[in-house]
Structure formats: C-alpha cells, structure tokens
Amino acid sequence: MGVNDDRVAVKVHLPRWQKQRWVESADQLDMSQSEFIRSMVQAGRRDIDVSGGDPETHSGGGNPGGNDLEERVLSVLRESPDHLGWDALVSGVTDDVEERLEDCLERLQETNRIKYSGRNGGYTLTDVERQ
Numbered sequence: 001m002g003v004n005d006d007r008v009a010v011k012v013h014l015p016r017w018q019k020q021r022w023v024e025s026a027d028q029l030d031m032s033q034s035e036f037i038r039s040m041v042q043a044g045r046r047d048i049d050v051s052g053g054d055p056e057t058h059s060g061g062g063n064p065g066g067n068d069l070e071e072r073v074l075s076v077l078r079e080s081p082d083h084l085g086w087d088a089l090v091s092g093v094t095d096d097v098e099e100r101l102e103d104c105l106e107r108l109q110e111t112n113r114i115k116y117s118g119r120n121g122g123y124t125l126t127d128v129e130r131q
Contacts, residue, residue: 007087012037035086042090069093 026036076092077084084092105123108114113129116122 038086038090042094 022036022040023033026033029036031039072093073089076089079092080088105114105116109116112126114123115126117124
C-alpha cells in the first residue's frame with residue numbers, strides 16, 4: 001500500500017447502542033470515528049491492544065500496546081524510503097496476521113476443535129469444543 005492509495009467507504013449496520021459506545025471510545029482516545037474503527041479492526045486482526053490497556057490481561061503476550069508495537073512501527077518506517085500514511089503503517093505492522101490465522105485455523109480443524117461450513121458461510125466450534 002502506498003501513501004496515495006484510493007480510499008473507499010465501508011458501510012456497517014450495527015445497533016445504536018454499539019455505535020454510541022464506539023463514539024465514546026473514539027472521543028476518549030481523541031480519534032475520529034473512522035480512525036477508531038480502522039484501528040480497532042486492524043488491532044483485532046493482529047490482537048493488539050491499542051487502547052493502552054493492562055498488558056498483564058492481554059492474551060497476546062509481551063506488551064502489544066507499548067514497546068512491541070513501537071518497535072514494529074519503527075521497523076516498518078526504517079524499511080521504507082518514503083513517508084508512510086496510516087494505511088501503509090497499519091499494513092506494515094499487521095503483515096503476517098493472515099498467514100498466522102490460516103495456520104491457526106488449520107491446526108484447530110486438524111484437532112477437531114473447529115469446523116468450516118461453506119453452506120453456513122464460516123467457521124464454528126465443534127460439538128467436542130462446546131462441551
């Protein structure tokens with residue numbers, strides 16, 4: 001992704017109460033709603049706590065909201081000869097998440113903990129895992 005990438009709008013339907021929570025959270029972080037939602041989606045894909053929450057309660061290990069993320073940002077910027085925009089930075093710090101997710105899903109299917117249903121459009125827990 002480059003700095004001059006075209007931007008497109010994404011429409012999301014959600015309950016009014018959820019939008020209000022997102023607005024409040026964005027305000028608390030001094031972010032626009034678009035920036036907040038984009039950050040939360042990418043953070044969720046990478047399992048990064050961008051809100052600066054307690055690293056002890058974070059399942060990803062390390063300090064994802066602190067030094068680990070800072071080091072990844074610095075590394076991405078060191079590798080680029082140009083200025084990087086928001087989308088390029090997000091892409092740079094989340095570059096391996098799709099491969100990691102695919103590997104994880106394969107392992108979970110191999111151990112019969114989840115299953116994929118094309119007819120139902122996605123993954124779900126197996127009966128064994130629900131017990």
